[in-house]
Amino acid sequence: xxxxxxxxxxxxxxxxxxxxxxxxxxxxxxxxxxxxxxxxxxxxxxxxxxxxxxxxxxxxxxxxxxxxxxxxxxxxxxxxxxxxxxxxxxxxxxxxxxxxxxxxxxxxxxxxxxxxxxxxxxxxxxxxxxxxxxxxxxxxxxxxxxxxxxxxxxxxxxxxxxxxxxxxxxxxxxxxxxxxxxxxxxxxxxxxxxxxxxxxxxxxxxxxxxxxxxxxxxxxxxxxxxxxxxxxxxxxxxxxxxxxxxxxxxxxxxxxxxxxxxxxxxxxxxxxxxxxxxxxxxxxxxxxxxxxxxxxxxxxxxxxxxxxxxxxxxxxxxxxxxxxxxxxxxxxxxxxxxxxxxxxxxxxxxxxxxxxxxxxxxxxxxxxxxxxxxxxxxxxxxxxxxxxxxxxxxxxxxxxxxxxxxxxxxxxxxxxxxxxxxxxxxxxxxxxxxxxxxxxxxxxxxxxxxxxxxxxxxxxxxxxxxxxxxxxxxxxxxxxxxxxxxxxxxxxxxxxxxxxxxxxxxxxxxxxxxxxxxxxxxxxxxxxxxxxxxxxxxxxxxxxxxxxxxxxxxxxxxxxxxxxxxxxxxxxxxxxxxxxxxxxxxxxxxxxxxxxxxxxxxxxxxxxxxxxxxxxxxxxxxxxxxxxx
Amino acid sequence: xxxxxxxxxxxxxxxxxxxxxxxxxxxxxxxxxxxxxxxxxxxxxxxxxxxxxxxxxxxxxxxxxxxxxxxxxxxxxxxxxxxxxxxxxxxxxxxxxxxxxxxxxxxxxxxxxxxxxxxxxxxxxxxxxxxxxxxxxxxxxxxxxx
Numbered sequence: 001x002x003x004x005x006x007x008x009x010x011x012x013x014x015x016x017x018x019x020x021x022x023x024x025x026x027x028x029x030x031x032x033x034x035x036x037x038x039x040x041x042x043x044x045x046x047x048x049x050x051x052x053x054x055x056x057x058x059x060x061x062x063x064x065x066x067x068x069x070x071x072x073x074x075x076x077x078x079x080x081x082x083x084x085x086x087x088x089x090x091x092x093x094x095x096x097x098x099x100x101x102x103x104x105x106x107x108x109x110x111x112x113x114x115x116x117x118x119x120x121x122x123x124x125x126x127x128x129x130x131x132x133x134x135x136x137x138x139x140x141x142x143x144x145x146x147x148x149x150x151x152x153x154x155x156x157x158x159x160x161x162x163x164x165x166x167x168x169x170x171x172x173x174x175x176x177x178x179x180x181x182x183x184x185x186x187x188x189x190x191x192x193x194x195x196x197x198x199x200x201x202x203x204x205x206x207x208x209x210x211x212x213x214x215x216x217x218x219x220x221x222x223x224x225x226x227x228x229x230x231x232x233x234x235x236x237x238x239x240x241x242x243x244x245x246x247x248x249x250x251x252x253x254x255x256x257x258x259x260x261x262x263x264x265x266x267x268x269x270x271x272x273x274x275x276x277x278x279x280x281x282x283x284x285x286x287x288x289x290x291x292x293x294x295x296x297x298x299x300x301x302x303x304x305x306x307x308x309x310x311x312x313x314x315x316x317x318x319x320x321x322x323x324x325x326x327x328x329x330x331x332x333x334x335x336x337x338x339x340x341x342x343x344x345x346x347x348x349x350x351x352x353x354x355x356x357x358x359x360x361x362x363x364x365x366x367x368x369x370x371x372x373x374x375x376x377x378x379x380x381x382x383x384x385x386x387x388x389x390x391x392x393x394x395x396x397x398x399x400x401x402x403x404x405x406x407x408x409x410x411x412x413x414x415x416x417x418x419x420x421x422x423x424x425x426x427x428x429x430x431x432x433x434x435x436x437x438x439x440x441x442x443x444x445x446x447x448x449x450x451x452x453x454x455x456x457x458x459x460x461x462x463x464x465x466x467x468x469x470x471x472x473x474x475x476x477x478x479x480x481x482x483x484x485x486x487x488x489x490x491x492x493x494x495x496x497x498x499x500x501x502x503x504x505x506x507x508x509x510x511x512x513x514x515x516x517x518x519x520x521x522x523x524x525x526x527x528x529x530x531x532x533x534x535x536x537x538x539x540x541x542x543x544x545x546x547x548x549x550x551x552x553x554x555x556x557x558x559x560x561x562x563x564x565x566x567x568x569x570x571x572x573x574x575x576x577x578x579x580x581x582x583x584x585x586x587x588x589x590x591x592x593x594x595x596x597x598x599x600x601x602x603x604x605x606x607x608x609x610x611x612x613x614x615x616x617x618x619x620x621x622x623x624x625x626x627x628x629x
Numbered sequence: 630x631x632x633x634x635x636x637x638x639x640x641x642x643x644x645x646x647x648x649x650x651x652x653x654x655x656x657x658x659x660x661x662x663x664x665x666x667x668x669x670x671x672x673x674x675x676x677x678x679x680x681x682x683x684x685x686x687x688x689x690x691x692x693x694x695x696x697x698x699x700x701x702x703x704x705x706x707x708x709x710x711x712x713x714x715x716x717x718x719x720x721x722x723x724x725x726x727x728x729x730x731x732x733x734x735x736x737x738x739x740x741x742x743x744x745x746x747x748x749x750x751x752x753x754x755x756x757x758x759x760x761x762x763x764x765x766x767x768x769x770x771x772x773x774x775x
Contacts, residue, residue, distance in 0.1 A: 535704055535729050538670070538722025 001047045003038035004064065007031045007076075008109065014102035021090050024098030028105055029083035032076045035109060038064060039072030043473070049113060057172045060122070062113040067237065070474060071230045072112045074322055075223040077459065078329045079105050082223075085333050085452040086215045088445055092340065093137045093213060100137075103130040104219060111227050117163030117173035120234075124159060124227075128152035131224060134216040135208050144207035148220075151194055151204040155228075158191030162235075178240035185250060188235040195228035196287040199261035200583045209280035214336020217276055221283045221332055222325040229290055229321055236298065248302050252405045254295030259409030259416075261288030266419035270426070270553050271564055271579045275339055275347050278427050279331045282372055285416055286324040289387055292413060293317035296390045299402050308478075308496050309393050315476045316386035322463060322470065323383035327371040330456035334364030337449050338431060341441040347427060347549040352436030358446070362432035364453040369428035371460050373421035377504035377511070379464040382492070384417055385502050389494035422556070430549045437543070465508045468492050550577065648763045654754035656773035657735040661707055664696035665772050668706035668730075672723050674713025674741050682712065682739075684761040697768055703729040708753075708771065709736045714745040723747075735771065739764070 010031030014024040041047070042064025051061035064072060083101070090097055103126060110123030128149065135145040163173055165183040170176075197205035205225075209217045239247065265285030272278045297313030300306040338353040338361050339345070354362040371380035391413060394406035463470055468480040468489045478496060482488030486503050494500040534541055557566045557579055564579040605616060669682055685692045686699065700706045703726045715723055727736070727749065735753035738745075742758070753771055756764065769775050 530732075532728045533725075535702055538725045540725075 001038075001041075001049065003034045003041060004047075004049060004062075004109075004113065007034040007038055008106065010034065011102045011106040011109065015099050015106075018095055018098045018102075021095055021098055022087055024102055025083050025086045025090055028098075028102045029080055029087075031102075032079035032083055032105065035076035035079065036073055039069045039074075039076055039112075042066075042069030043073065043475075044069075048115075051115075054118075058118065059116065059172075059174075060119045061115040061174065062110070062119060063115050064113055066475065067233050068112045068230065070318060071226065071233070071321070072109070074325050075108060075112065075226050078218070078222045078226075078325050079108075081329055081333065081452045081456050082215050082218050084448050084455070085218070087448040089213070089215050089336070089340070089449060091445075097134065097137050097213075100130040100133045101215070101219070104134060105223075108223055108227055112230060115175055117159075117166055117175070120175075120231075121156070121159055121163065124156060127224065127227065128156065131216070131220060134219070135212040137216070138211055138213050141208075141211035144204075144211040147204045148208040151201065154201075155191035155194040158187045158194065162188035162191065175234060175238050177238060180235065180239040185235060185239055185247075189232060189250070189254075192228040192231035192235070193257065193291065195231070196225050196291065197228075197261075197284045198257055198288060198291060199264045199284065200586075202261065202265070202284045203581070203584055203587050205284060206277050206280045206581070209283065209332075210274055210276040214276070214332055214339065217279075217336065218329045218332035221279065222329045225283060225287055226321060226325055229287070229294075229317070232291070232294055236294070246302070248299055248399065248402060251295040251298035251300075251302070252401060254298065255292045255405055255409045256295075258288045258290070258292030258295055259412040261285070262292065262416035263288075263412040263419075266416040266423065267560070267563065268579075268581055269423035270419050271557050272423075273346055273348070273550055275335060275345055275350060275431070276332070278347065278423060279328060279335065282331075282420065282423065283324070283328060285420055286320065286328070286372075289384070289413060289416070290317050290320045290324065292409060293320060293387055293390060296394065296406065299394075299397060299406070303398060306396055309390070309396060311476055312386070312393075312479060312494055313390045315471055315474055315479055316383065316390050318474050319379070319386050319467070319470065320383040323371065323379040326456055326459050326463065327368040327378075327380055330364050330453065330460060331368035331372075333449070333456065334361040334368065334453050335427075335431070337361040337446065337453065338365070341444065341446075342439055343442060347430050349437070350431040351434030351546075352439070353431050354433060355436050356439055356441045358441075358450070360450045360453050360457075364457055365432040366428045367457050367460055369424035369432075371464070373424045374417060377461075377464045377467075377508040379460055379467065382464055382467040382502070382504055385500075386492075386494065387413065388417075389500045393495060393499060422553075426549055426552050430552070435541075435546060465505050467504045648760065648766070650763075650766055650770055651754060651756070654767055654770050657708070657753050657771045658733050659773065660733075661772045662774060664698070665708055665768065666698050666700045666706045667708045667710055667768075668700055668703045668726070669710045669712065670703075670723060670726055671712045672715040672719040678712045678739055678741065681759065681761050681764065682710065685765060690761050690765055692765060692768070695765075695769060695772070695774065697772075703727075704731065706730065707734055708768075709734065711736060711738050711749070713739075713741060714743045715747065720747070737767065737771065 010027050014027035014031065017027065018024040043066055046063065046065045046069070048061070048063035051059045053059040086101060107123045107126030107130060111120055111127065114120035114123055132145050132149045132152070135141055135148055162184045165181050165187065166179060167173055169181050170179050194201045209221055212220060262285045265281045265283070265288060269278050269281035269285065272281060293313050293316040297310045297317065300310035300313060338350055338357045341357045342350055342353070344350050353365070367378070371378040374381045374384040391406060391410035394403065394410065397403050397406065468491070471477070471479050471492060472489060477489070479493055480489035481491050481493050483491050483501060486506050490505045491501055491503045536545065554577055557564050557577055565582060567578050569576050569578050606613070671679060684690060703709060709727065709730055711723065735751050736749050737753055738755045739759060740755065740757050754767055756767060
């Protein structure tokens with residue numbers, strides 16, 4: 001309990017002592033360490049932080065439960081990495097960035113500890129507003145920041161409706177067992193999936209993540225969308241009677257939207273050419289997979305004989321949460337490091353980061369890319385294995401609708417996982433492992449950036465190898481076992497009786513032993529290897545003669561012409577292939593029509609003519625007078 | 630009928646009747662006894678040497694019967710034939726080409742009147758204004774066949 005107080009105090013101190021840049025970042029890093037401890041303590045021994053009464057029946061209270069403890073641990077570890085990274089990275093931006101970073105983290109902490117609607121919405125607004133100001137720190141990002149704010153407030157509207165319905169039913173805002181209503185579930189789910197960037201509410205995420213400073217991108221992508229996931233967990237935990245077939249429709253919708261979102265995110269990630277838009281689309285994909293796993297768990301929760309599948313799907317969602325939070329923070333931080341050092345915006349222009357920027361950021365991009373490509377034994381592999389296992393078990397469902405939806409969604413999820421690997425090869429292969437451009441990196445102090453990236457790399461690898469212990473930490477020790485000569489608890493099982501098994505620990509051991517032979521061979525023969533450039537008739541390769549990143553994905557863009565709306569554009573004598581995110585077309589049309597209505601209204605109603613204005617006020621007064629009277 | 634075609638038939642006008650191989654040309658490596666792949670780079674000659682090299686592949690000389698082939702990439706070749714004296718712009722491509730040659734490899738320098746003084750690695754011989762038969766003889770000696 002004391003740790004949570006210390007964490008809150010340190011974040012506040014970080015806001016106050018922001019006259020020196022390092023202060024606020026160091027304080028938020030230390031505060032996040034305490035938040036991690038508070039999360040771990042709260043997971044095992046849930047505690048209360050007390051309550052403040054505002055009105056009769058209306059009070060604000062905070063505390064940590066088992067679920068929020070898990071989420072706080074995961075989020076706080078990402079906060080540590082982001083804060084440490086910001087000690088170096090924050091120097092490129094003004095001093096108030098530290099204030100907003102601390103405030104944003106404080107808001108998230110309040111959300112995670114909220115025990116009632118008022119506290120929750122307070123934290124939500126603090127987080128949204130300060131994140132908006134953080135995005136604005138990057139020059140020329142006003143449009144994207146405003147889009148972020150618009151969608152953030154859209155989710156706040158959903159939350160207000162949800163908590164109002166909570167108040168109508170119970171007479172207070174507190175999150176207690178069986179207090180939820182159907183309207184609460186619908187409205188809050190809407191609010192949370194907007195925050196998670198689920199298709200078709202994902203457009204704000206791309207612009208905001210691509211334009212924001214890199215530490216802010218990591219904060220937005222991993223912990224901020226995590227708040228949406230936590231919100232769904234929280235909303236479901238206070239719904240009554242999950243064990244009747246009441247909420248199968250919710251599960252079906254979640255699976256369908258999640259699978260669609262995963263597919264769409266992966267599809268657009270393949271085609272994107274912008275450096276930070278690719279991880280942003282990958283965020284959409286991962287959040288879609290998390291939502292689908294929650295949906296599976298809710299469908300299974302309706303059937304008393306499928307409790308184990310329901311629990312496994314929850315474990316899956318939590319594993320995916322960990323995988324996404326750590327790997328995506330690592331990806332954004334490493335990409336941001338390389339981007340800042342080389343001052344480039346496209347994937348193609350960042351080639352040779354391995355030799356020009358450094359080994360650690362390049363390895364960070366590579367490792368997180370491998371994790372998202374489900375490369376064993378990294379944490380991403382464990383999460384995606386569990387997700388596919390959950391989908392394979394959907395044959396156990398009784399209703400036809402559930403079977404059909406999960407089968408077709410499973411196809412989309414599998415496609416998404418495959419295409420995620422395709423897009424991550426594009427990102428890691430061209431930036432970290434690509435041919436060197438020979439471009440010199442900008443000199444800057446990067447020791448804390450390197451520390452933070454190495455810290456996350458160890459976590460991505462370590463949590464993957466020791467995934468069975470992570471599952472035990474979640475409290476689902478029934479899914480770890482020992483079989484086939486693997487000692488307990490190093491084997492993960494996906495159902496009881498056993499359906500599928502995997503042991504990342506032993507995979508790592510076996511693979512590393514098998515890897516020793518090629519390694520020894522390589523080390524023995526290494527000195528005889530001569531490295532030369534590609535043969536180009538004796539001439540050096542020009543920049544446009546390399547096999548570029550757009551060329552890598554062009555094949556898919558041309559084959560799936562109908563989905564991407566691929567067009568060839570000619571610019572300065574060069575031809576480019578351009579793709580469109582079709583959802584953006586809709587939002588652009590909406591934006592245009594709103595602007596048009598606005599301009600018409602401003603020219604007719606509020607045109608600066610004093611007579612018209614007085615008449616307008618008078619008319620409104622009369623209308624209100626009539627209605628009120 | 631004019632008389633000179635008869636003279637042309639009876640005498641070898643375009644070819645030296647006999648030549649002496651340069652004693653500095655040494656067999657390159659035992660492994661090329663049966664097959665030698667050649668990459669030719671023209672770094673600046675008056676086109677005369679190109680004709681002589683081209684003649685090697687014609688039916689008259691038919692180098693293929695000895696296992697001598699011309700390849701399209703230095704990465705597939707055992708011997709690099711450098712024709713002429715390098716112009717300023719061709720020095721870098723020449724060096725790049727040498728970098729691409731797989732070990733073991735040799736370089737045969739074929740010059741016109743102008744002699745160049747670049748320190749190239751693994752030079753196995755130098756020819757000056759050679760006839761096709763002289764080049765063929767040199768190649769056979771490099772292969773270690775005579």
